[in-house]
């Protein structure tokens with residue numbers, strides 16, 4: 293029996309390089325007998341974290357009422373994650389960053405309440421798919437790895453693979 297994955301697509305552009313590479317990767321996982329739920333962040337209404345501290349005072353809650361409420365429920369169910377983002381200024385896209393900032397709620401659950409958000413205590417696996425436009429250069433993917441490591445830690449997920457694609461702006 294295969295595993296269940298959630299694939300988070302953080303490109304601002306529909307069906308461009310990040311999404312195409314992700315779809316290919318998902319196709320292979322499904323061929324191997326895994327199940328994958330794909331979500332495109334661009335399809336969700338996600339506001340910025342207001343840094344109001346509400347999640348620090350109310351376990352598992354964020355006072356911003358938008359589509360993150362749906363996404364929090366999805367995040368709690370999965371142990372296998374694929375996070376696909378374009379590289380913007382050597383880190384993830386701004387859409388990804390807005391989503392990640394809203395996961396401060398998960399940080400509070402784990403480190404303040406000491407009751408992690410995930411349904412399962414099993415250690416999770418995280419796969420990063422980063423897509424960059426320029427030719428390969430030093431530190432091109434470093435920011436993405438640092439921020440996604442911080443994001444995944446809140447869910448007790450370890451990065452097991454970072455797939456790096458570059459030169460899309462020449463294709």
Ligand SMILES: Cc1cc2nc3c(=O)[nH]c(=O)nc-3n(C[C@H](O)[C@H](O)[C@H](O)COP(=O)(O)O)c2cc1C
Pocket residue numbers: 303304305308309310311378379380381382383423424425426427432460461
């Ligand atoms: C705001 C912005 C910042 C970018 N910064 C970088 C960068 O730091 N390094 C790089 O190699 N490419 C950079 N790119 C190029 C994108 O990573 C590239 O076009 C990628 O294919 C975008 O993903 P998409 O095809 O899914 O939209 C940037 C593009 C934009 C729009």
